[in-house]
Structure formats: C-alpha cells, structure tokens
Amino acid sequence: MSESTAEERAASEVFGSRVARREDIPLLTGTGEYTDDVRLAGELHLAIRRSDHAHARLVNVDTSAAEAHEGVVAVFTGDDVAETGIPNSIPTAWSLPGLVTPQYRILAVDKVRHLGDGIAAVVAESREAAHDAAALVEVEYDPLDAVVDPVAAVSGDYPPVHDEAEDNVAFDFTLGDDALVDEAFASASHTVSVDLRQQRVIPNAMEPRAALADYDPHTEDLRIWMTSQNPHLHRMLLAGTSLGLPENKIQVIAPEVGGGFGSKIYHYPDEAVTAWCSMQLGSPVRWQATRSEGYLTDCHGRDHTTTAEMALDAEGTVLGMRVETYAGLGAHLSQFATATPSYLYATILSGQYAIPAIHCRVVGAFTNTTPVDAYRGAGRAEGNYVVERLMDVAAAELGVDAADLRRRNLVPADAFPYETCVAVVYDSGDYERAMDHALDLVGYDDLRERQAELRDEGRYLGIGVANFVESAGLSPSKAAGQLGAVAGGWESSIVRFDMSGTVTVLAGTADQGQGHRTTYAQIVARELGVPLDSVEVVEGDTDQIPQGMGTYGSRSAPVGGGSIALAARDVREKARTLAAHKLEASEDDLEFENGTFSVTGAPDRSIHIQEVAHEAYLGFDLPEGMDPGLEATQFYDPENFTFPFGTHVCVVEVDAETGEVAVERYVAVDDCGEVINPMIVEGQVHGGVAQGIGVALYEEGAYDDDGRLRTRRMDEYAVPAATMLPDFETDATVTPSPHNPLGVKGVGESATIGATPATVAAVCDALAPFGVTHLDMPLTPEKLWTAMREGEVS
Amino acid sequence: MSTHDITLTVNGTDHDLTVASRTLLVDALREELGYTGTHVGCETTRCGACTVLVDGRALKSCNVLAVQADGRAVETIEGVANGELHPVQEAFQTEHGLQCGYCTPGMVVTARALLDSNPDPSREEIREAIEGNLCRCTGYHNIVDAVESAAATLREDSA
Ligand code: FES
Ligand code: FES
Numbered sequence: 001m002s003e004s005t006a007e008e009r010a011a012s013e014v015f016g017s018r019v020a021r022r023e024d025i026p027l028l029t030g031t032g033e034y035t036d037d038v039r040l041a042g043e044l045h046l047a048i049r050r051s052d053h054a055h056a057r058l059v060n061v062d063t064s065a066a067e068a069h070e071g072v073v074a075v076f077t078g079d080d081v082a083e084t085g086i087p088n089s090i091p092t093a094w095s096l097p098g099l100v101t102p103q104y105r106i107l108a109v110d111k112v113r114h115l116g117d118g119i120a121a122v123v124a125e126s127r128e129a130a131h132d133a134a135a136l137v138e139v140e141y142d143p144l145d146a147v148v149d150p151v152a153a154v155s156g157d158y159p160p161v162h163d164e165a166e167d168n169v170a171f172d173f174t175l176g177d178d179a180l181v182d183e184a185f186a187s188a189s190h191t192v193s194v195d196l197r198q199q200r201v202i203p204n205a206m207e208p209r210a211a212l213a214d215y216d217p218h219t220e221d222l223r224i225w226m227t228s229q230n231p232h233l234h235r236m237l238l239a240g241t242s243l244g245l246p247e248n249k250i251q252v253i254a255p256e257v258g259g260g261f262g263s264k265i266y267h268y269p270d271e272a273v274t275a276w277c278s279m280q281l282g283s284p285v286r287w288q289a290t291r292s293e294g295y296l297t298d299c300h301g302r303d304h305t306t307t308a309e310m311a312l313d314a315e316g317t318v319l320g321m322r323v324e325t326y327a328g329l330g331a332h333l334s335q336f337a338t339a340t341p342s343y344l345y346a347t348i349l350s351g352q353y354a355i356p357a358i359h360c361r362v363v364g365a366f367t368n369t370t371p372v373d374a375y376r377g378a379g380r381a382e383g384n385y386v387v388e389r390l391m392d393v394a395a396a397e398l399g400v401d402a403a404d405l406r407r408r409n410l411v412p413a414d415a416f417p418y419e420t421c422v423a424v425v426y427d428s429g430d431y432e433r434a435m436d437h438a439l440d441l442v443g444y445d446d447l448r449e450r451q452a453e454l455r456d457e458g459r460y461l462g463i464g465v466a467n468f469v470e471s472a473g474l475s476p477s478k479a480a481g482q483l484g485a486v487a488g489g490w491e492s493s494i495v496r497f498d499m500s501g502t503v504t505v506l507a508g509t510a511d512q513g514q515g516h517r518t519t520y521a522q523i524v525a526r527e528l529g530v531p532l533d534s535v536e537v538v539e540g541d542t543d544q545i546p547q548g549m550g551t552y553g554s555r556s557a558p559v560g561g562g563s564i565a566l567a568a569r570d571v572r573e574k575a576r577t578l579a580a581h582k583l584e585a586s587e588d589d590l591e592f593e594n595g596t597f598s599v600t601g602a603p604d605r606s607i608h609i610q611e612v613a614h615e616a617y618l619g620f621d622l623p624e625g626m627d628p629g630l631e632a633t634q635f636y637d638p639e640n641f642t643f644p645f646g647t648h649v650c651v652v653e654v655d656a657e658t659g660e661v662a663v664e665r666y667v668a669v670d671d672c673g674e675v676i677n678p679m680i681v682e683g684q685v686h687g688g689v690a691q692g693i694g695v696a697l698y699e700e701g702a703y704d705d706d707g708r709l710r711t712r713r714m715d716e717y718a719v720p721a722a723t724m725l726p727d728f729e730t731d732a733t734v735t736p737s738p739h740n741p742l743g744v745k746g747v748g749e750s751a752t753i754g755a756t757p758a759t760v761a762a763v764c765d766a767l768a769p770f771g772v773t774h775l776d777m778p779l780t781p782e783k784l785w786t787a788m789r790e791g792e793v794s
Numbered sequence: 795m796s797t798h799d800i801t802l803t804v805n806g807t808d809h810d811l812t813v814a815s816r817t818l819l820v821d822a823l824r825e826e827l828g829y830t831g832t833h834v835g836c837e838t839t840r841c842g843a844c845t846v847l848v849d850g851r852a853l854k855s856c857n858v859l860a861v862q863a864d865g866r867a868v869e870t871i872e873g874v875a876n877g878e879l880h881p882v883q884e885a886f887q888t889e890h891g892l893q894c895g896y897c898t899p900g901m902v903v904t905a906r907a908l909l910d911s912n913p914d915p916s917r918e919e920i921r922e923a924i925e926g927n928l929c930r931c932t933g934y935h936n937i938v939d940a941v942e943s944a945a946a947t948l949r950e951d952s953a
Contacts, residue, residue: 020887020888021887021890023895024886024887024892024895025879025887026895027892027894027895027898028871028875028879028883028886028887028892028895028898028902029831029871029872029874029875029879029883030829030830030831030832030870030871030872030874030899031831031872032831032895033830034830034833034896036830036834037824037830039828127825128814128816204930205894205896205930206833206835206841206843206894206896206897206928206929206930206931207833207835207894207896208834208835256894256895256896257894258833258894258895258896258897259893259894259896259930259931261930290837291835291836291837291838291841292837292838512894513892513893513894513895513896513931514893515893679890680890682890683890683893683931683932683936686932686933686934686935686936687893687930687931687932687933688933689933690930690932690933690934691930713836713838713840714835714836714838714840714841714928715838715839715840719841719928719930721924721925721926721928722920722921722922722924722925722927722929722934722937722938723921723922723925725933725934725935727917727935727938728933728935
C-alpha cells in the first residue's frame with residue numbers, strides 16, 4: 001500500500017475541502033428511504049382522534065361508531081392506555097427550582113388542554129379507514145375558558161391548565177445580580193427600554209413526523225422506525241417513561257429524516273401510542289402525521305413576551321441590562337421546554353458585548369396551546385434578539401450609528417476566554433474582525449449614503465446589522481446535571497478498522513440533512529490518513545450503535561465530531577504500538593503521515609495503517625499484552641460549550657405604498673471555528689438565514705382568543721418560498737475553539753440566530769423616518785403600512 | 795365505495811390497478827405501486843414535494859385523482875435518472891442544492907419541466923418556477939444555482 005501516495009495525500013487534504021456529499025445520490029434518485037417509505041407485511045394504520053377544543057373536560061368518549069366502521073381493528077382511549085399500567089408519561093428533561101410537572105399522558109384522560117390533544121387511537125387496515133373512523137369517535141366535552149397568551153395565563157383571570165399549577169406558572173426563574181443591575185441603572189446617563197414579542201413559530205420540517213412500530217409478542221422485542229433526531233434518547237424515553245419496557249428490548253431506527261430543526265428531538269405521545277398499539281395488537285402499526293396534524297402537534301418555537309431595558313453611560317458604553325420574560329410553554333411540558341427559555345436564553349443575553357451587570361427573570365406559563373419547545377436557535381435566538389433590539393433602540397435614542405454603538409461594546413479579541421456576567425465562559429472569538437468583514441462586504445458606508453439619497457426620493461432603504469454569539473454543544477455533563485438536566489451532553493462514537501483496512505464509524509448523532517456521513521468521513525480520513533472512500537459512517541440505528549445523544553443544539557460537529565476524532569486518535573495510537581512492533585522500532589521514533597508509520601530517518605522502514613489493521617486482526621504477532629482488533633469507543637464530554645459567532649447584515653427596501661419588504665441583499669459572516677466542509681457549512685448558513693428571515697418577516701403560529709390555531713395548513717402559514725428570499729452572500733472568519741479536539745464550533749443554528757435580528761433591524765431602520773424604532777414580528781406589509789400611516793415623516 | 799380499473803404508465807412501465815374514486819395519484823404511486831420517491835409534504839398543494847410529470851407537465855400528485863391519470867404517462871423521480879444521473883440531478887449534487895432531500899424529488903421534477911420549456915431561464919424565472927416547491931433546508935440559493943448550471947449543461951449537450 002505504500003505506493004498509493006497520491007491517494008493518501010488526497011485523503012490528508014480532505015478535511016476542510018468541498019467534498020461532494022455521499023448522501024446525495026439516493027436522495028436525488030428517489031431511493032432514499034424515509035420512515036413512511038418503509039414497508040412491513042401486515043401493517044395496520046393508526047389515526048389519532050384529536051381534541052376539537054382548546055380546553056375542556058372530557059365527559060364521555062364513545063368509540064362504538066368508530067369500532068363498527070369497515071376495516072377498523074381496534075379503538076383505544078386514554079383510559080384504555082392508563083389501565084395497562086405503563087408509566088404513561090411524556091417527560092420533560094430539565095428540572096428547575098420549584099418546577100411544576102403535571103403528568104403528560106400519551107392519550108388524554110379527564111381533560112383536554114390544547115387543540116389537537118390526543119383522545120383516542122384508531123387502528124385500521126388502511127390509512128383511509130383509520131382516518132374515517134377517527135372522525136366517528138364521539139366526544140362529549142364540557143368546555144372551559146382557554147388562554148393562549150403567556151402574560152394573560154398567569155394573570156389569575158383564567159382557569160388553570162393543570163390543577164397542579166393554579167396560577168399557571170410552571171417556573172419562575174432568575175439569573176444574574178439584581179442589586180448590581182440596580183446600581184448600573186442608577187448611575188446611567190441613558191436608559192432605554194423596549195417591549196418585545198417573539199411570536200410563536202412552527203418548525204415545518206418538510207417531512208411530517210411518522211412512526212412504524214413492530215412489536216413481537218413472542219420475543220417481546222419492539223422495533224420502531226421513526227423521524228428522530230436522537231434515536232437513543234427516544235429508546236431511553238420509550239423504555240423508561242412512556243411504555244416501561246426494558247431498554248435492551250427496543251430498537252429505534254431513524255432512516256432518512258426529512259429535516260427536523262428541533263421538532264424531531266422530542267418524545268411525543270404519538271410515537272409512544274403507535275408503539276403501544278403495536279404491543280396491544282401484535283402487528284406492525286404505522287402512523288403518519290398529516291401536515292395539518294403537524295401544525296397542531298409538532299412542538300412550536302419561541303413565544304416570548306419581554307420587557308427589556310438597557311443602561312448606558314454618556315459614551316454609549318452599556319452598563320447593565322434588565323430583562324423580564326413571560327415564556328409560553330403550551331399545554332404540556334415538552335422535553336426541553338424548561339431549558340430553552342431559562343438557561344439557554346438567559347445565559348446568552350450578553351451577546352457579543354462586555355456588559356458588567358445583567359438580570360433576567362423568566363416566568364414559564366402553561367397555556368392552552370401546542371407545547372412549545374426548542375426550534376432552531378432555541379433560547380440563543382431569543383436572547384440575542386433581545387440584546388440586539390436593545391442596541392438598535394439605544395442607538396436611535398442616542399443618535400449614534402447602530403454599527404458604531406455595537407463596536408464600542410464588543411468583547412475585545414484579547415479578552416478570551418471571556419466570562420460573562422450571566423454564567424458562561426466564551427471560549428474564543430474575534431468579534432470585531434467578523435463585523436468589519438461583514439460591513440466591508442456589504443459596503444456599509446456607501447449604503448448609508450445611498451439610504452440618505454433614496455430617502456430624499458421617498459424611498460425607504462433599511463440596513464440592519466446584527467452581531468450574535470451562540471452557545472453550541474450543551475455541556476459539560478456534570479454542570480448540566482447540576483443545573484437540572486436529566487441527561488448529559490456527551491457524545492459517543494466507535495471507530496473501527498476491519499481486517500481489509502476499511503473503517504466504519506458508528507456515530508451516536510443522527511442526521512436530518514446536515515451531511516454527517518460526509519463530514520465525519522472527512523474527519524476520519526484526516527485522522528487516520530486513509531482514503532475517504534475507505535470510510536463508512538453509520539448513524540440512526542440503536543441496534544448498530546450502542547450509545548448516543550443525537551443531533552440538536554449544533555452539537556454534531558463539535559461534540560459528535562469531537563468523539564469521532566478522539567476515537568480515531570485512540571485507534572491510531574494502538575496502531576502505532578503495533579506498527580512499532582512490526583518495524584522493530586521504538587514508538588517514539590515513528591512518524592505518522594498520510595496513513596503511513598515510518599521510522600524517523602529511515603523512510604523505507606514503513607507500514608501503512610491499513611496493513612497494521614490487517615495484522616491486528618490476524619493476531620499472529622502482536623506485542624506482549626495487546627488484544628487483537630483495531631477499534632476504539634469514545635465518550636467525549638466537552639469541557640465547555642463552543643461559542644460560534646458572526647455578523648449578519650440585511651438590506652431591505654420597504655415599499656411606501658404597500659408596506660411590502662424586499663430583501664435586497666443579505667451578507668452573512670459566520671465564524672464556526674475550523675471548517676470541515678465549507679460547502680456544507682455554507683448550506684447550513686443559507687438554510688439558517690432563510691428560517692431567520694422567515695421568523696422576522698413571514699412566519700407566525702397564530703391563535704385566536706379561544707385557543708383555535710388559525711394557521712393549520714401550509715397555505716395559512718408562510719413557509720418562505722423561493723420568490724420571498726434573496727441570493728445570499730456568505731463568508732467566514734476562522735477562530736478555532738481552543739478546547740475542541742478539532743477546533744470546530746458547530747454551525748447549524750447560528751444563521752437563524754443572526755438573521756432574525758438583522759432583518760428586523762433593517763426594516764425598523766427603513767422606517768426610522770416614520771419614527772419607528774421597534775416593531776414586533778412578523779413584519780407583515782399590513783403592520784408596516786399602518787406604522788407608516790401613523791408615523792410622522794421626519 | 796366505487797372502484798375503477800385504470801392503467802398508469804409510470805416511467806415507461808404499464809401498471810393495471812384498481813383504485814377507489816377518491817384515491818389520489820400520489821397514493822396510487824406510493825402505496826399501490828411502491829414509487830416512494832414521490833413524497834407528501836402537505837397534502838394541500840402548497841409544498842410541491844409530490845410533484846410528478848403527467849404527459850410531460852409538472853403536476854402536484856396530491857391534487858390529482860388516480861383515475862384522472864388513467865392512460866397517461868407519469869414520470870416520477872425514479873424515472874428521471876436513466877442509468878446515470880440526469881444533468882439536473884448532477885447539478886443538484888454539485889451545487890449542494892439539497893440537504894435532507896425530502897423536497898428534492900419534487901424540485902428536480904419541477905426543474906426538469908422548467909428547462910424543457912425554458913432552456914435559458916434567469917435566476918428570477920427559476921425562483922418563480924420553483925415557487926410552488928417549498929424547501930425548508932437550503933434557503934433556495936443553491937437550488938437556483940443548480941438549475942442555472944443544469945440549464946447550461948443541457949444547452950451545451952443539445953448544441
Ligand atoms: S404534498 Fe402535494 S403539494 Fe405538498
Ligand atoms: S432539502 Fe430538506 S426540504 Fe429541501
């Protein structure tokens with residue numbers, strides 16, 4: 001193998017290059033298998049009868065007409081489920097002081113708490129029959145007043161969503177030093193304040209959720225294919241909290257997953273019911289959500305009502321911030337529902353700025369709405385939005401340029417690691433460099449001139465600059481545990497040579513379009529010096545991969561990739577020992593380059609790592625005490641979060657006649673540390689920007705006062721289409737994470753975090769002549785038109 | 795429930811099948827015939843994940859009854875590649891015009907129909923042509939790049 005040097009060199013350069021994605025061909029030809037494409041013999045179909053009321057007591061559930069429908073095999077109610085004595089609980093995964101945790105059952109009993117709460121499970125021979133029969137389940141309700149707004153919910157004017165929380169408060173969380181903040185405000189020369197609403201948004205992964213459960217009553221094995229971002233967590237929760245099965249009897253398979261953005265992290269009642277039905281009937285049972293069902297049941301995101309204040313001195317230096325937020329949690333506590341608006345939100349409120357005092361209070365409120373949980377950028381998006389809006393409002397009130405005010409307050413490049421006053425340590429950063437670069441790319445000064453010219457013509461150009469910092473890869477486990485997490489933030493991977501010298505990576509993360517199979521192979525190709533094509537990556541099957549935590553919170557590259565790199569290095573070290581033995585040299589005298597171990601000063605005495613692997617499996621001649629085989633398992637538990645950052649600039653023009661927003665330009669400079677595959681990183685940025693603009697301009701999961709979701713179909717909820725988005729101009733700076741084995745930071749969510757405040761800032765800036773400093777999202781033409789009509793042109 | 799005997803020609807192969815009046819074309823393709831490359835994203839004709847070609851025209855198969863396609867030629871994503879990737883598919887890979895791939899079959903089929911009728915579309919025209927196909931992952935930028943680049947390849951091929 002020593003002759004294949006060109007190939008080896010190619011392998012060593014593979015990290016950091018635009019390698020084409022190996023996952024693409026099946027997806028492009030229609031052979032990629034998603035959950036609803038898997039077919040088993042004898043499948044039955046499940047439809048779930050859902051509540052037509054936002055809040056009501058269940059007086060009676062009559063299943064007789066549904067049972068009599070042609071093709072129906074069984075109809076189950078919440079009481080039927082409860083009677084089987086299973087734990088029957090959908091858990092929340094993060095506890096907070098004083099947290100109220102009512103039982104969240106897999107089908108409702110006694111009461112329904114939001115439109116779409118599951119009442120009965122109807123299993124039939126065909127999907128059509130199941131849906132037809134579900135409509136025949138007769139439900140008698142005793143309606144109660146519903147509340148959808150988090151502030152109203154805790155006002156005492158509405159009946160409790162759960163008897164356990166009479167005031168509808170699930171938690172009341174604070175972080176930061178109140179007294180210090182008071183002092184800052186007392187000594188300030190300027191204080192500004194803004195009331196913000198971060199509306200409820202709905203993830204809308206293009207593939208609706210689905211599950212196919214196959215329980216074998218003889219072996220008592222449960223196999224379930226599902227749309228999952230974390231099959232191992234789903235295995236654990238199905239076992240321990242919903243069904244009460246032995247974990248080692250459950251296999252969770254996440255085949256191709258058509259997008260998640262958070263919505264496929266959580267253990268929902270639906271997948272548990274699917275499995276439970278299969279257990280009752282001893283047949284495979286399939287559940288496929290319709291899109292309208294998805295709007296009612298996929299966890300929504302955001303839903304914050306906030307008052308935020310900032311204190312500044314005469315030079316525009318920020319002295320302190322005070323933030324009070326009412327966070328809507330929906331009717332049930334979903335998995336990260338408690339972590340997202342508390343720790344993931346309050347700890348990032350400092351943004352990119354050196355702020356000496358911050359205090360944050362968050363009241364988590366139960367409402368009669370779909371559960372709210374982490375959506376792309378979770379918590380960090382909401383937190384950065386608050387500080388960025390304050391920056392803009394402050395700049396307007398102080399009469400300074402918004403980019404300027406930001407620059408004055410940046411954490412300087414030589415201050416890292418930087419400890420904020422809200423309990424995190426930023427690992428590394430060079431904020432000004434990324435900001436300068438973004439402003440250069442967009443031609444900031446010229447744009448400001450152009451803006452002035454256009455204003456004279458009655459045209460309204462707006463330039464929005466947003467700086468952001470993200471905390472990615474929730475960790476370390478010990479700290480998370482101390483703060484209330486029920487699971488750690490480690491990741492586990494196995495890197496395994498086989499006898500013929502090819503490598504298999506078993507990764508505990510789970511892809512939903514991020515291209516893990518490509519980037520992970522790039523990591524291994526570099527670490528082991530083997531050709532990219534020799535590396536196979538396996539994900540998404542708990543029977544193949546022993547342990548894992550999954551993919552969310554931008555953790556795959558930094559934490560998953562970290563564990564893979566470390567496992568590969570363990571493999572390399574064992575190979576080194578064996579190579580030294582084979583070459584009759586000391587390990588210290590061995591160099592390793594492009595997969596080849598060679599003796600320093602004697603390059604002809606060399607052995608390629610793939611040959612070493614072969615020897616390791618032969619086992620004929622191993623050093624004393626060495627076991628055969630060449631593989632390693634790593635549980636990597638990072639010592640800190642990573643903190644990706646960047647600056648996004650959005651340029652819009654608002655039509656003065658119609659209020660319509662045209663996004664003219666979008667410049668994104670992201671720093672996610674080392675880049676494994678620039679093409680994939682860019683793709684993540686594009687998608688993230690699209691979703692961030694979507695939140696700012698178009699998207700809203702809107703309820704009426706009675707708790708009826710008004711956006712229940714895709715034509716009622718504005719998922720941005722191609723004509724609603726511009727071309728994107730992206731670039732990167734590279735500030736490696738000092739504590740990550742690869743120097744990577746993660747990029748999945750950054751762009752969404754940056755895009756929303758940048759876009760809102762641009763629109764508000766466009767409307768500055770009308771006296772606008774802030775408007776709440778989504779910035780619909782109607783809202784802007786009204787603001788312009790009401791405003792004074794200055 | 796009344797049923798109908800129909801013939802669908804899918805990617806050149808004739809299939810005789812019996813469908814209910816209300817059976818949608820997408821369900822006939824996916825459930826009856828196993829062409830699972832065509833996806834369902836919304837069932838309300840908004841997302842375009844289910845787009846197929848019927849007699850060469852791009853249609854959303856969640857909005858067409860199977861009986862309406864009786865006797866017609868249907869092309870699904872499985873029929874686009876002919877031994878090797880179609881230039882549109884190739885361009886989607888090269889330009890990274892897909893991530894999760896769920897919208898991709900519908901996108902590719904729509905792009906193919908566009909390029910049949912307009913071999914040299916502007917970026918604006920491409921955006922308009924794919925307006926009925928939602929993608930939640932890519933932000934469209936790279937999809938537009940892919941269609942642009944496929945158009946160039948196809949023009950060269952036919953020159
Ligand atoms: S599934 Fe047909 S358009 Fe969405
Ligand atoms: S690639 Fe995921 S929806 Fe388009």
